[in-house]
Amino acid sequence: MALRPARCYRKLERPYTRVAVKVPDKNYIGANPAVRIRRFVQGELRDDYDAVYLLVAQDALQVRDNAIEAARLAIVRYLDKKIQRKFWMRVRAYPHHVLRENRQLTGAGADRLQKGMRRAFGRPVGRAAQVYPGKVMFEVITYKSFEPYVREAFRRASMKMPGRYKVIIEERKVAAEVSG
Numbered sequence: 001m002a003l004r005p006a007r008c009y010r011k012l013e014r015p016y017t018r019v020a021v022k023v024p025d026k027n028y029i030g031a032n033p034a035v036r037i038r039r040f041v042q043g044e045l046r047d048d049y050d051a052v053y054l055l056v057a058q059d060a061l062q063v064r065d066n067a068i069e070a071a072r073l074a075i076v077r078y079l080d081k082k083i084q085r086k087f088w089m090r091v092r093a094y095p096h097h098v099l100r101e102n103r104q105l106t107g108a109g110a111d112r113l114q115k116g117m118r119r120a121f122g123r124p125v126g127r128a129a130q131v132y133p134g135k136v137m138f139e140v141i142t143y144k145s146f147e148p149y150v151r152e153a154f155r156r157a158s159m160k161m162p163g164r165y166k167v168i169i170e171e172r173k174v175a176a177e178v179s180g
Contacts, residue, residue, distance in 0.1 A: 003066070009099050009128055010061050010162045016130065017098045029098050033124050036065040037095070042076055043088035045141065052170040053150045055138040059163040062128040065095040068137070071157035075138060078153040087142040087150075093135065095127035137165065141172060 019032040072091055079087050100122030131137070138157065140150050151167055158165040 004101070004125075006064055006067060006162055009064060009126075012060050012062060012130060014100075017100065018096045019098065029100075029124055031124065032098055033126050035095055035127055037069050037072065037091060039072070040091045040094075041089070042072075043079075044085055045088040046086075048174055049088065049141045049143060050172050050174055051142060051144045051147070052172050053140045053142070053147070053154070054136045054168040054170065055154045055157065055165050056168050057131045057135045057137055057163055057165055058133055060132045061163045062097060062099075063093065063095075063131055063137075063161050063163070064099070065127045065129070067161045068093060068095065068129060070160040071138070074156045074160055075140070075153045078156055079140070079142075079149060082149045082153075083142065083146050086146070087140055089141075090139045091137075092139055093129040093131060093137045095129040097128045097130050098124050099126045099128055101125045131163070137161070 017029060019029055068091060072089075075089060079089070102117075102120045102122040138154070140153070142150060147169070154165070154167050
C-alpha cells in the first residue's frame with residue numbers, strides 16, 4: 001500500500017511512542033521502522049566560518065522522516081550548486097516517534113475478517129519527529145556573505161515540510177579570534 005498523506009500524521013494528538021532500547025521486552029511496538037534520513041551531518045567544517053544559520057519551527061506538529069530527508073536534500077543540492085561545499089550542515093531533529101496505523105479492510109466481507117477497534121493500537125508504518133515552537137530543524141555553518149543562498153535553501157526546504165519556519169542567524173567565533 002502507498003504512503004498515506006502527511007496530513008494524517010501532522011497533528012500532535014497521539015501518545016508519544018518510541019522503541020525501548022534497553023528493555024525491548026517491554027515494548028508495545030515490536031519491530032520499528034528504520035529512519036529514512038541518510039545523513040545527519042554533511043559538508044566541510046572549517047575554522048574560518050563566521051555565521052550560523054538555523055531553521056526554526058514556529059508550530060507544534062509532527063514532521064515525518066521522509067519530509068526531513070527531502071528538505072535535507074533540497075538544502076544540500078542548492079548549496080552545493082551555489083557555494084560549492086563551503087558549508088557545514090546538520091539535521092537537528094531526530095524522528096523518535098513511531099507512527100502507527102490501524103488499517104481497515106474495505107469491500108464485501110470485510111466485517112467477517114476484521115475485529116474493528118478491538119486492540120486497535122496499530123502497526124508501525126513510519127517515524128516522525130515531534131516538533132514544538134522554537135525547535136531547530138537544520139543548522140548550516142558558513143560565511144556571512146552566503147546569507148542569500150542559505151535563506152533560499154531554507155525556503156526551499158520549508159516547502160518540503162509541514163508547518164511554518166523562520167531563519168535565525170547567529171555570530172560564530174572564528175578560531176583566530178579565540179586563540180588571539
